Amino acid sequence: xxxxxxLHIIRFIVLVLIQVLILNHINFLGSLNxxxxxxxxxxxxxxxxxxxxxxxxxxxxxxxxIFGDSGGIHAAACTIIAFFRPIxxxxxxxxxYEFQTVKxxxxxxxxxFAYVILMVLTHxxxxxxxxxxxxxxxxxxxxxxxxxxxxxxxxTMLVLVLFRKNES
Amino acid sequence: MQQIINFLxxxxxxxxxxxxxxxxxxxxxxSHSYHRGKFVSSANFFSGGLYSWQHSITDYFGLKEENKxxxxxxxxxxxxxxALGRDSIAKKHLDTISFNTPYTFTKARIIxxxxxxxxxxxxxxxxxKDSILPDMGVITDKGIIGIVENTSTNYSRVISIxxxxxxxxxGLKKSNQYGSLVWNGKDPNIVQLETIPRQAIIxxxxxxxxxxxxxxxxxxxxxxxxxxxxxxxxxxxxxxDVKLFNDMTNIGFVYAIKNQDADEIKSLEKLNYD
Numbered sequence: 001x002x003x004x005x006x007l008h009i010i011r012f013i014v015l016v017l018i019q020v021l022i023l024n025h026i027n028f029l030g031s032l033n034x035x036x037x038x039x040x041x042x043x044x045x046x047x048x049x050x051x052x053x054x055x056x057x058x059x060x061x062x063x064x065x066i067f068g069d070s071g072g073i074h075a076a077a078c079t080i081i082a083f084f085r086p087i088x089x090x091x092x093x094x095x096x097y098e099f100q101t102v103k104x105x106x107x108x109x110x111x112x113f114a115y116v117i118l119m120v121l122t123h124x125x126x127x128x129x130x131x132x133x134x135x136x137x138x139x140x141x142x143x144x145x146x147x148x149x150x151x152x153x154x155x156t157m158l159v160l161v162l163f164r165k166n167e168s
Numbered sequence: 169m170q171q172i173i174n175f176l177x178x179x180x181x182x183x184x185x186x187x188x189x190x191x192x193x194x195x196x197x198x199s200h201s202y203h204r205g206k207f208v209s210s211a212n213f214f215s216g217g218l219y220s221w222q223h224s225i226t227d228y229f230g231l232k233e234e235n236k237x238x239x240x241x242x243x244x245x246x247x248x249x250x251a252l253g254r255d256s257i258a259k260k261h262l263d264t265i266s267f268n269t270p271y272t273f274t275k276a277r278i279i280x281x282x283x284x285x286x287x288x289x290x291x292x293x294x295x296x297k298d299s300i301l302p303d304m305g306v307i308t309d310k311g312i313i314g315i316v317e318n319t320s321t322n323y324s325r326v327i328s329i330x331x332x333x334x335x336x337x338x339g340l341k342k343s344n345q346y347g348s349l350v351w352n353g354k355d356p357n358i359v360q361l362e363t364i365p366r367q368a369i370i371x372x373x374x375x376x377x378x379x380x381x382x383x384x385x386x387x388x389x390x391x392x393x394x395x396x397x398x399x400x401x402x403x404x405x406x407x408x409d410v411k412l413f414n415d416m417t418n419i420g421f422v423y424a425i426k427n428q429d430a431d432e433i434k435s436l437e438k439l440n441y442d
Contacts, residue, residue, distance in 0.1 A: 020215075030356075031284035031285075033284065051184055054184050055188070065208050066209070066212070067215045068285075069209060069287075069289035069291075070208075070287075071200065072194070072195025072198075072208065075188070076189060076193060076196060079188045080189070131285065131286055132286055133196065
């Protein structure tokens, strides 16, 4: 248990550092950045204390906000996906979630992909809606959400495949 | 009472969620209004230190370009010096503080620069310790960059001209009409100049400069050239697209401008309002 906790703490720190030092400055095609720090939220243990999880996710977003000077947009997006994660899990994995036997490292590719897409799209939609904060930019928000999500999903899937724990 | 407590316990996660959402929305709204986003800022010991450490590593990659830029600036200054006459300057000003101007410049290095978002901020490595204060202008040798918004001991956060909350007085070089410089969030090399009256005679390629109507920038700092212009809907004002002199995606060293008379001017203005 303690080893797992340590692993999650290290993952938290490493993801934040990679996000703020490298990925926030990619600006692919002018303005697209992948936001892969949410891998922490994706991979958090299924049976984690809900309240604790919400607070940690909020703090994760707030740290990214402080580094990016973006107010509270990442904090809001992270809190929302942390709160709705059980619903995403239930709708994607169905029964195996109810019995708490899901491990993201050993589910089928399709299910994992669906789960990542659902979470990333929600996160990015909230993120960009709050960034623009203006209904007259709806089209731009949707455009940015889709392109950025594609970028994030691609890199997230790569990271998940490359750093998979070996189940012996 | 029992029921209320039961309700609270039953929905504690939802209530926590609402509280956290409320907090983050408040922070977001603060960041969308000028001069309010004080709490969430990268100008603190922790993130400033990390960016500064990162910059000390990546700094070397831009040295060649930085040198070229400094040489160009030196060339320009030398030419101006010759034009003014070297002797007259030596006679007039025995040291750097006796210049006949209220402005002093402090050099600083940019350690974080954003340009891809809709509200962009820049972090520089000088703060209160180097007497950088809010509302000081920030420029390069080519043109303006932004205005200092808040400071910590060692770092300052600059509100970039590429920020939809930023508004700067600017005008034409060849006449006295002026308007306000804003950004529509699209192209990091193009900003918009609004409310130039229709009477002004403008052409593509005209130079836009700061107008010295506030205490922030001295008159005559370059901004950019007119790329295109249209009249607004009721045909009374020009909407001008300005191509910036600075490449906002690639800036290294900047100068922060301190106006010694700022307090005096502000107190006078305040007197007028009362």
